[in-house]
Amino acid sequence: MTASLFGKSIKRREDPALIQGKARYTDDLKLPGMLHAAMVRTPYAHARIKSVDTEAARKMKGVAAVYTASDIETSGIPGVVPVGWLLPGLKTPPHRLLASDKVRYGGDAVAVVVAEDPYLARDAAEQVWVDCEMLPAVTEPAQALAQDAPQLHQEAQGNIAFDWELGDSQAVDDAFNKATRRVDLKLRNNRLVAFAVEPRAALADYDASREKLTLYMTSQNPHVHRLLLSTASLGLPEHKIRVIAPEVGGGFGSKIPHYPEEALAAWCSMQLERPVKWTATRSESFLTDTQGRDHHTTAQAALDDQGRLLGLRVKTYANLGAYLSTFSTAVPTYMHGPLLCGAYAVPAVHCNVIGVFTNTVPVDAYRGAGRPEATLLIERVMDLAAQECGLDPAEVRRRNFIPPESFPYATPLNLEYDSGNYQGALDRVLEMADYRDLRQQQERRRQDGKLLGVGLSTYVEACGLAPSSVVGSLGAQAGQWESGEVRVHPSGSVSVYTGSSPHGQGHETSFAQIVSDRLGVDISQVEVVHSDTDQVPFGWGTYGSRSAAVGGSALAASTGKIIEKGRKIAAHLMEAAVQDVEFRDGNFMVRGSPDSAQPLAAIAGAAHMAHNLPEGLEPGLRATTFYDPENFTFPFGAHLAVVEIDPDTGEVKVVRYLAVDDVGQVINPLIVDGQLHGGIAQGIGQALYENAVYDQGGQLLSASLLDYALPRSHHLPSFELDRTVTPCPHNPLGVKGVGEAGTIASSAAVANAVIDGLKPYDIRHLDTPFTPEKVWKAIHGGE
Amino acid sequence: MNIEVEVNGVRYVRQVDPRQLLVHFLRTELDLTGTRVGCETSLCGACTVLMDGLTVKSCTQLAVQADGCKITTIEGLGHDGRLHPLQEAFWEEHGLQCGYCTPGMILAALGLLKEQPDADAAEIRRGLKGNVCRCTGYHNIVRAVQRAANLMAQAPQPQQEREQADDS
Numbered sequence: 035m036t037a038s039l040f041g042k043s044i045k046r047r048e049d050p051a052l053i054q055g056k057a058r059y060t061d062d063l064k065l066p067g068m069l070h071a072a073m074v075r076t077p078y079a080h081a082r083i084k085s086v087d088t089e090a091a092r093k094m095k096g097v098a099a100v101y102t103a104s105d106i107e108t109s110g111i112p113g114v115v116p117v118g119w120l121l122p123g124l125k126t127p128p129h130r131l132l133a134s135d136k137v138r139y140g141g142d143a144v145a146v147v148v149a150e151d152p153y154l155a156r157d158a159a160e161q162v163w164v165d166c167e168m169l170p171a172v173t174e175p176a177q178a179l180a181q182d183a184p185q186l187h188q189e190a191q192g193n194i195a196f197d198w199e200l201g202d203s204q205a206v207d208d209a210f211n212k213a214t215r216r217v218d219l220k221l222r223n224n225r226l227v228a229f230a231v232e233p234r235a236a237l238a239d240y241d242a243s244r245e246k247l248t249l250y251m252t253s254q255n256p257h258v259h260r261l262l263l264s265t266a267s268l269g270l271p272e273h274k275i276r277v278i279a280p281e282v283g284g285g286f287g288s289k290i291p292h293y294p295e296e297a298l299a300a301w302c303s304m305q306l307e308r309p310v311k312w313t314a315t316r317s318e319s320f321l322t323d324t325q326g327r328d329h330h331t332t333a334q335a336a337l338d339d340q341g342r343l344l345g346l347r348v349k350t351y352a353n354l355g356a357y358l359s360t361f362s363t364a365v366p367t368y369m370h371g372p373l374l375c376g377a378y379a380v381p382a383v384h385c386n387v388i389g390v391f392t393n394t395v396p397v398d399a400y401r402g403a404g405r406p407e408a409t410l411l412i413e414r415v416m417d418l419a420a421q422e423c424g425l426d427p428a429e430v431r432r433r434n435f436i437p438p439e440s441f442p443y444a445t446p447l448n449l450e451y452d453s454g455n456y457q458g459a460l461d462r463v464l465e466m467a468d469y470r471d472l473r474q475q476q477e478r479r480r481q482d483g484k485l486l487g488v489g490l491s492t493y494v495e496a497c498g499l500a501p502s503s504v505v506g507s508l509g510a511q512a513g514q515w516e517s518g519e520v521r522v523h524p525s526g527s528v529s530v531y532t533g534s535s536p537h538g539q540g541h542e543t544s545f546a547q548i549v550s551d552r553l554g555v556d557i558s559q560v561e562v563v564h565s566d567t568d569q570v571p572f573g574w575g576t577y578g579s580r581s582a583a584v585g586g587s588a589l590a591a592s593t594g595k596i597i598e599k600g601r602k603i604a605a606h607l608m609e610a611a612v613q614d615v616e617f618r619d620g621n622f623m624v625r626g627s628p629d630s631a632q633p634l635a636a637i638a639g640a641a642h643m644a645h646n647l648p649e650g651l652e653p654g655l656r657a658t659t660f661y662d663p664e665n666f667t668f669p670f671g672a673h674l675a676v677v678e679i680d681p682d683t684g685e686v687k688v689v690r691y692l693a694v695d696d697v698g699q700v701i702n703p704l705i706v707d708g709q710l711h712g713g714i715a716q717g718i719g720q721a722l723y724e725n726a727v728y729d730q731g732g733q734l735l736s737a738s739l740l741d742y743a744l745p746r747s748h749h750l751p752s753f754e755l756d757r758t759v760t761p762c763p764h765n766p767l768g769v770k771g772v773g774e775a776g777t778i779a780s781s782a783a784v785a786n787a788v789i790d791g792l793k794p795y796d797i798r799h800l801d802t803p804f805t806p807e808k809v810w811k812a813i814h815g816g817e
Numbered sequence: 818m819n820i821e822v823e824v825n826g827v828r829y830v831r832q833v834d835p836r837q838l839l840v841h842f843l844r845t846e847l848d849l850t851g852t853r854v855g856c857e858t859s860l861c862g863a864c865t866v867l868m869d870g871l872t873v874k875s876c877t878q879l880a881v882q883a884d885g886c887k888i889t890t891i892e893g894l895g896h897d898g899r900l901h902p903l904q905e906a907f908w909e910e911h912g913l914q915c916g917y918c919t920p921g922m923i924l925a926a927l928g929l930l931k932e933q934p935d936a937d938a939a940e941i942r943r944g945l946k947g948n949v950c951r952c953t954g955y956h957n958i959v960r961a962v963q964r965a966a967n968l969m970a971q972a973p974q975p976q977q978e979r980e981q982a983d984d985s
Binding site: 045046048049050051052053054055056057058059061062064153229230231232233281282283284286313315316317537538539540704705707708709711712713714715716738739740744745746747748750752753776 | 834836837844845848849850851852853854855856857858860861863890891892894895900904907908909911913914915916917918919920923938939941942943945946948949950951952953954955956957958959
């Protein structure tokens with residue numbers, strides 16, 4: 035028998051290739067006869083295109099082709115990248131592969147150059163002359179909604195894409211009528227750049243003789259990309275497209291959307307019948323990768339004298355950028371609104387979100403996608419409620435938590451939280467931090483003129499958007515199930531095919547742990563195959579912390595089917611009744627008769643030889659599951675940040691960061707902790723450093739790492755983690771998901787800590803990021 | 818222009834375009850794709866290599882500047898089929914997730930440990946601030962470098978010889 039590795043911290047099998055530089059990312063691939071594409075972008079954020087002169091570029095030696103929007107139109111392909119989630123009344127102006135009439139943000143491409151060498155392609159791109167009439171730009175929702183604002187799309191008057199609401203407005207009015215106290219908050223959730231360290235890239239290889247396109251690309255969801263390439267961009271049948279995501283260097287949401295450039299590389303390869311590679315420069319990544327957050331929110335909370343929340347009203351203007359990116363419409367609505375109750379029993383909530391077009395890079399999912407926005411808001415509201423009622427922030431949370439005995443808990447925003455013990459997580463983090471002592475330290479430091487801040491974030495989040503019928507009814511043009519296939523080979527080794535598509539999460543290891551555990555097969559005998567549409571059954575990919583809960587559950591279900599079939603074969607061979615055969619530790623045996631044990635390998639051999647199978651049973655031993663969860667999963671936890679603020683410089687330093695997370699059952703603690711570390715760092719980045727800033731003309735000012743500050747090693751402390759385990763009650767593994775938890779929690783914990791630290795200055799609220807300049811001004815006054 | 822470089826102990830003579838970046842030379846001419854491009858502005862460190870024993874960001878060096886130099890890339894670490902202690906430690910401590918920044922991070926850590934073999938956590942954090950990792954929050958990278966420092970203090974001879982060669 036094999037000892038189960040489920041729940042064990044085993045080293046990742048992905049790593050030997052990665053640490054030796056042997057892993058191959060898209061840009062590492064070379065094909066014979068490969069050409070290189072470079073995009074021509076105008077320097078304007080909003081301009082009418084008068085003409086595009088490609089002649090000089092075309093004549094350059096080594097240039098294979100230069101294409102503009104009219105070439106694409108002439109070719110007769112659909113030529114757009116579509117939005118993947120429809121809302122009532124949504125305006126859907128077309129987003130073409132190349133801009134034809136206007137450019138609408140600083141990264142909009144107007145032409146593509148294909149040449150023998152990447153340096154040459156860029157030289158030639160500089161020789162394409164674009165004659166433009168500059169138009170005034172809008173970068174902020176408030177400007178875009180003004181009466182005389184420049185209009186981006188004729189299909190969306192007033193620059194409004196949608197006006198969406200959720201919850202019971204009358205009930206919230208009633209709550210305010212009953213309330214004895216209230217809290218008002220105006221908050222901007224800063225715009226972020228995803229910054230996967232690997233820039234986006236595509237290598238397209240069209241084989242005209244077979245009319246088949248192979249596209250290697252930086253993708254979190256290869257089947258989604260294949261579907262959209264087929265139906266919206268290229269018009270090539272889906273079975274004639276193979277999308278492969280080789281090694282992918284991080285995504286954080288930015289490699290979910292379907293973008294023009296990957297489709298253009300494919301189309302160029304089809305035109306030229308040669309492989310074509312496009313790799314974004316970092317500048318292009320800043321200018322074209324979808325960005326995150328950018329919510330402009332006002333909220334009012336109704337409270338009673340005891341600090342209990344009676345109602346919450348939220349109005350958000352979501353800056354969508356220039357076009358509707360694939361899931362841009364879902365992120366500020368269904369990924370945000372329903373989570374506004376947080377971990378609290380708020381009886382009445384109403385949320386209104388208005389999606390606004392501006393001349394900025396399109397906004398889409400970024401780690402957490404809507405849930406960090408909801409969490410920052412509700413966690414700031416809790417701290418303000420504590421202040422309003424003269425309570426400690428931990429106490430006000432305790433008074434409002436949904437109690438552990440009320441699960442499953444139906445929220446007023448149509449979610450059913452599956453399981454939780456919010457107070458348990460908070461108690462644990464307060465104990466780890468020695469909270470009382472921290473508060474005393476803070477007092478002593480204040481007396482010495484030093485600023486120490488302590489901030490809490492007791493979050494709940496929703497992972498694994500589901501079930502498909504519900505997301506479909508809400509407008510998703512996608513299902514949210516996942517595929518998992520298990521094939522037991524005649525010799526007993528196992529290949530696993532998952533529709534999840536990892537890009538750093540370690541699925542090859544953790545999914546092998548699941549299957550090895552369930553089938554009792556040594557983990558070395560289990561291979562995990564992913565990210566290739568010609569090998570793996572259709573699946574929806576990796577995002578939204580869904581892989582373990584949905585993709586992992588699909589595999590668990592498939593192993594169940596394998597065991598069921600194996601029992602039938604074993605019973606037949608053992609001349610026993612099927613109900614008398616059990617599967618234990620990798621062996622089939624007649625109950626109570628260990629001598630009869632037959633290992634899975636023997637049954638797999640018998641299944642494939644098919645010399646002696648029960649009547650009517652097909653040969654072979656494989657099973658596929660398309661697992662559609664019955665509900666989201668709801669991880670939760672309590673984070674606590676301790677910050678020091680230098681009143682002379684305004685600099686904020688996170689000196690301690692503690693987190694107690696509950697992500698349900700844990701498959702591999704090493705990997706789970708790693709996900710939390712990275713997530714926490716990204717949330718701290720949002721709170722302290724990161725900010726995408728545009729000037730009035732729509733130029734992205736923070737368009738390089740000189741101006742866009744990422745958290746670096748010396749900015750961060752080591753993290754102090756612990757966990758509680760409240761299994762998910764509705765999936766076979768009991769797992770909840772961990773990819774985004776850290777980010778969802780940590781911006782709010784740091785924000786609350788900084789504002790707590792600034793208490794001596796009577797500062798009620800500041801928006802993230804807390805740059806030294808902003809903090810210094812808050813302390814010392816002045817603009 | 819003709820250049821002569823020694824990369825991972827192998828001498829190469831190649832004709833290069835004067836404007837070709839060292840990182841592109843390594844990746845396209847020598848097919849050493851473990852050295853990666855992340856930002857092209859020397860700010861992310863994904864392209865870090867050792868040049869005559871010193872860490873350089875190969876995205877802002879020209880190939881011609883490497884003429885006559887000895888370069889170590891990620892492919893040159895490890896010896897006789899054994900991983901370098903830094904590689905081993907990154908694996909052991911889960912010091913990587915997507916792996917894209919990892920070769921540069923390991924080379925930067927190697928450069929750091931040459932200067933400060935007993936660097937503490939704070940010194941490691943300061944020493945690696947030129948390398949961006951978006952996945953790990955650096956927590957396990959710091960642990961990995963500390964573990965590697967311990968391993969290297971007891972490193973077998975061949976590894977040290979290799980590094981001394983880089984210093985020459």
